[in-house]
Amino acid sequence: MPRAKVSTVVLDAHDAQELADFYVRLLGYEVRREEPGWVLTGPADGDGVSLAFETEPEYVRPVWPTRLPGDQQMMLHLDVEVDDLEGETTRAVAEGAVLADYQPQDDVRVLFDPSGHPFCLWVETEE
Known part of the structure; x- marks a missing residue:
C-alpha cells in the first residue's frame, strides 16, 4: 500500500507575501521557497507541517x-x-x-x- 501524508497546508490570500510574513513571525518559521504570488514556509528544524501561501486576486x-x-x-x-x-x-x-x-x-x-x-x-x- 502506498504511503501518503499531508506535507503542506496552502492558504489563499490577497497578498501571499504579507500573509507568509505574518506566519513566519508568529510561528518562528522560515521561508523555504518563493515565486511570484507563492511562498512556502516551514519550521527551521524541518520537523512539522509546512505552510504555503498563494495570491488569489478574487480572495x-x-x-x-x-x-x-x-x-x-x-x-x-x-x-x-x-x-x-x-x-x-x-x-x-x-x-x-x-x-x-x-x-x-x-x-x-x-x-x-x-x-x-x-x-x-x-x-x-x-x-
Missing part, C-alpha cells in the same frame, strides 16, 4: 462564526499549541492578528490572521 475573507446564508464560510483553521495562552495571544495581536469577538472555550483563543483566516491558540489543560 474573499471567511466569516466566522457564519451568520447568514451565503456568507463565505471558513474551510479550515489552524490549531497552534502554546505554553502561555494570554502572552501568545497578546503577541499574535501585536504581529497583526485580530482577536475574534466570540470565544467558545476558556483554554482556546480564536483569532484572525491578516487575511481573515481563523486560527486557534490553545493550551493543554489538565482534566
Whole structure:
C-alpha cells in the first residue's frame, strides 16, 4: 500500500507575501521557497507541517462564526499549541492578528490572521 501524508497546508490570500510574513513571525518559521504570488514556509528544524501561501486576486475573507446564508464560510483553521495562552495571544495581536469577538472555550483563543483566516491558540489543560 502506498504511503501518503499531508506535507503542506496552502492558504489563499490577497497578498501571499504579507500573509507568509505574518506566519513566519508568529510561528518562528522560515521561508523555504518563493515565486511570484507563492511562498512556502516551514519550521527551521524541518520537523512539522509546512505552510504555503498563494495570491488569489478574487480572495474573499471567511466569516466566522457564519451568520447568514451565503456568507463565505471558513474551510479550515489552524490549531497552534502554546505554553502561555494570554502572552501568545497578546503577541499574535501585536504581529497583526485580530482577536475574534466570540470565544467558545476558556483554554482556546480564536483569532484572525491578516487575511481573515481563523486560527486557534490553545493550551493543554489538565482534566
